[in-house]
Amino acid sequence: MLRPRNKLDEAQRRALEHVKQGHNVFLTGEAGTGKSYALRYIIRYLKYKYWKEGSGSVGVTAPTGVAAHNIAGRTLHSWAGIGPGDGTIDEYSKRLGLWRETKVLIVDEISMVHPALFDMLAEIGRRVRKDPRPFGGIQLIFCGDFYQLPPIDNQVARNCPGCGQRLVTEGHRRYLSPSNPHLTDILYKRHMYSYGLDPTRWLRCANHLDWRRATCDFLWNDSAKYAFQTTSWPQCKLKAVSLKIPHRHEGDEGWFHMLSEIRRGIVSPTTLEYLKTLDRAPAANNSSLDPVLLHTRREGVAFENTRKLAQLPGSSYNYFAMDVARHIKILCYQGDGSSWEEGKVVTTSDTKSRGFFDGLQTASQVQLKVGAQVMLLWNLNQRRGLVNGAKGKIVGFRRCQYVQYRKESKAAHDTDMQLYFERSAKYFPSVDEPGDGFPIPIVDFGKGPVPIFPYREAQVFENVKYLSGLRRFASRNEMFRIQVPLVLAWAFTIHKAQGQTLDSAKLNLDRPFVPGQAYVGLSRTRVSQNLQILNYDSIPHGVFAADEVFKFSNRLENPPVSKISVLRRRRRPRPLLALRGVRGRSIWRYGQTSLKIIQNSRRGLFRWRLAGGIGRCRTVTPGRSQVLVRLTAGMTKLLSNRLDGLKTLVPSILRYFF
Numbered sequence: 256m257l258r259p260r261n262k263l264d265e266a267q268r269r270a271l272e273h274v275k276q277g278h279n280v281f282l283t284g285e286a287g288t289g290k291s292y293a294l295r296y297i298i299r300y301l302k303y304k305y306w307k308e309g310s311g312s313v314g315v316t317a318p319t320g321v322a323a324h325n326i327a328g329r330t331l332h333s334w335a336g337i338g339p340g341d342g343t344i345d346e347y348s349k350r351l352g353l354w355r356e357t358k359v360l361i362v363d364e365i366s367m368v369h370p371a372l373f374d375m376l377a378e379i380g381r382r383v384r385k386d387p388r389p390f391g392g393i394q395l396i397f398c399g400d401f402y403q404l405p406p407i408d409n410q411v412a413r414n415c416p417g418c419g420q421r422l423v424t425e426g427h428r429r430y431l432s433p434s435n436p437h438l439t440d441i442l443y444k445r446h447m448y449s450y451g452l453d454p455t456r457w458l459r460c461a462n463h464l465d466w467r468r469a470t471c472d473f474l475w476n477d478s479a480k481y482a483f484q485t486t487s488w489p490q491c492k493l494k495a496v497s498l499k500i501p502h503r504h505e506g507d508e509g510w511f512h513m514l515s516e517i518r519r520g521i522v523s524p525t526t527l528e529y530l531k532t533l534d535r536a537p538a539a540n541n542s543s544l545d546p547v548l549l550h551t552r553r554e555g556v557a558f559e560n561t562r563k564l565a566q567l568p569g570s571s572y573n574y575f576a577m578d579v580a581r582h583i584k585i586l587c588y589q590g591d592g593s594s595w596e597e598g599k600v601v602t603t604s605d606t607k608s609r610g611f612f613d614g615l616q617t618a619s620q621v622q623l624k625v626g627a628q629v630m631l632l633w634n635l636n637q638r639r640g641l642v643n644g645a646k647g648k649i650v651g652f653r654r655c656q657y658v659q660y661r662k663e664s665k666a667a668h669d670t671d672m673q674l675y676f677e678r679s680a681k682y683f684p685s686v687d688e689p690g691d692g693f694p695i696p697i698v699d700f701g702k703g704p705v706p707i708f709p710y711r712e713a714q715v716f717e718n719v720k721y722l723s724g725l726r727r728f729a730s731r732n733e734m735f736r737i738q739v740p741l742v743l744a745w746a747f748t749i750h751k752a753q754g755q756t757l758d759s760a761k762l763n764l765d766r767p768f769v770p771g772q773a774y775v776g777l778s779r780t781r782v783s784q785n786l787q788i789l790n791y792d793s794i795p796h797g798v799f800a801a802d803e804v805f806k807f808s809n810r811l812e813n814p815p816v817s818k819i820s821v822l823r824r825r826r827r828p829r830p831l832l833a834l835r836g837v838r839g840r841s842i843w844r845y846g847q848t849s850l851k852i853i854q855n856s857r858r859g860l861f862r863w864r865l866a867g868g869i870g871r872c873r874t875v876t877p878g879r880s881q882v883l884v885r886l887t888a889g890m891t892k893l894l895s896n897r898l899d900g901l902k903t904l905v906p907s908i909l910r911y912f913f
């Protein structure tokens with residue numbers, strides 16, 4: 256159900272209108288201006304639209320698990336079915352169904368999408384949908400702020416965006432020389448309008464030279480750090496909407512303006528002075544939870560969470576995740592269309608695809624205790640606020656038998672977990688204190704105790720082979736993790752906090768390593784009073800922004816004037832120049848051209864003369880006259896070119912009308 260539209264501000268509504276008209280949209284703006292908020296409206300609108308039409312689907316995605324859960328979506332990898340991203344485009348292009356039925360692709364936190372992944376998905380879309388436009392012409396909605404965190408250099412970045420071929424390591428790459436015939440002039444110069452690409456770093460896929468395999472002609476520049484530097488980005492023809500109203504920092508406008516400066520990597524002396532005053536405990540708030548520590552690095556986060564856990568009395572439980580990766584041959588469709596045969600597991604491996612498991616939200620091991628501050632990693636119940644990112648405290652554990660678990664989890668969650676448990680009870684996280692039943696953590700999220708059952712975080716991607724007629728075989732690669740969807744939440748990395756609004760926080764800006772880290776950390780609370788800066792000394796060198804983003808954003812805010820168009824043809828008076836001078840004296844002279852007020856003794860009128868033109872003037876004070884010169888086109892040009900000189904010579908210019 257859509258909420259009333261007047262909840263959106265003017266720019267947010269404009270974005271919604273663009274979406275309704277079927278344009279590709281790039282929704283951007285500073286932290287807290289309501290990008291994700293507007294996106295949730297847009298998602299609701301689109302889902303309702305396609306549900307009503309009865310065909311088509313909306314892909315709701317984000318590059319990281321946390322960001323994806325924020326908009327109740329999936330990770331981009333999972334949506335596109337590219338798993339850990341070590342396959343080839345041809346392999347990925349087999350997910351025909353998904354690409355064909357998708358009408359709209361939404362990507363939140365676009366700043367964190369790696370350019371290689373962006374190019375690769377744009378290419379897969381083209382091939383699958385047989386449409387030369389990027390992503391095969393699917394309507395695109397990108398949302399994010401490139402001044403925030405950049406992409407993590409993950410697996411996909413090391414593969415060719417054209418064929419998925421694994422790239423050689425950085426030191427062994429051979430770049431094409433500017434005289435290479437494959438590198439056209441346009442391609443070589445692309446860096447000039449692609450916001451900071453290095454023109455010497457054009458690469459050709461290693462597969463190109465290998466005569467034993469199919470050659471790949473893909474050329475790309477590996478100095479690209481952001482999606483907007485890719486070839487596909489301008490081809491998407493995005494309508495940019497920049498949000499301006501500081502919703503998150505509504506009551507603290509001054510702080511919002513300081514953050515705007517920090518966003519661009521500038522720390523003025525006034526801001527620095529103010530940040531110094533934040534070196535104290537954050538203001539108390541109504542919440543029973545401790546302020547969250549935001550740290551630049553994982554080690555810092557692990558240290559703080561372990562320290563806080565150790566301070567609590569009582570014993571703890573260690574939950575070890577169950578990770579499964581297997582290849583299943585399934586679904587043999589009989590010729591008469593009568594029956595489906597369940598297939599067999601062909602290979603099972605717990606260690607395959609480590610990259611996939613490392614990228615999941617849930618940890619492979621989590622230690623929990625009564626009193627621990629935790630964050631939920633799953634959208635359990637939207638109406639009760641039990642959504643991903645909700646924070647609470649563990650109030651107890653309840654030992655629960657397998658049969659009991661099945662019964663309760665069915666009542667509590669609407670999930671496909673049941674399927675797995677009905678097949679076999681062996682898929683279950685394990686705890687280090689085995690006893691009678693499995694200890695289910697009971698968490699208070701501020702609205703009473705809630706049992707948190709294990710859940711399945713999964714990735715499935717299918718390879719479908721059509722044989723003949725109705726008969727077909729399919730094989731499926733399946734990977735999943737079963738774990739309790741909780742993490743300790745006394746501390747987070749700044750990367751995890753991107754996109755979240757926190758009640759109160761402490762910021763440790765220890766050795767920041769990417770642009771935008773300080774900005775994201777500083778902009779998480781609603782007011783500066785609820786933020787504490789722990790190591791103030793790191794601020795001056797910790798605040799920095801990427802040059803390419805600066806150029807891109809400048810261009811977005813002030814697009815270059817490519818065409819001057821006459822909006823309305825009308826008879827308009829020619830420009831008027833008002834000058835004041837002493838009669839009989841030249842008041843402006845440039846070369847042979849002079850402007851002189853002369854007296855027409857016969858008629859008793861004063862006249863002026865400029866480049867041969869003659870007009871009337873009027874006396875303003877005895878001895879001085881004001882000239883209103885209506886200029887011809889030629890004279891306008893002359894004067895506009897020399898107006899500065901004119902001003903210095905004639906300080907008494909009154910106005911110059913156009």
Ligand SMILES: Nc1ncnc2c1ncn2[C@@H]1O[C@H](COP(=O)(O)OP(=O)(O)OP(=O)(O)O)[C@@H](O)[C@H]1O
Nearest residue numbers: 262263264286287288289290291292502503754756
């Ligand atoms: N039109 C609006 N009316 C009322 N509240 C709003 C509106 N837009 C956004 N907000 C509130 O402002 C806060 C920040 O919004 P949101 O998280 O969408 O910002 P964002 O631009 O996505 O931030 P970030 O860049 O940090 O991810 C949220 O608490 C949200 O509820």
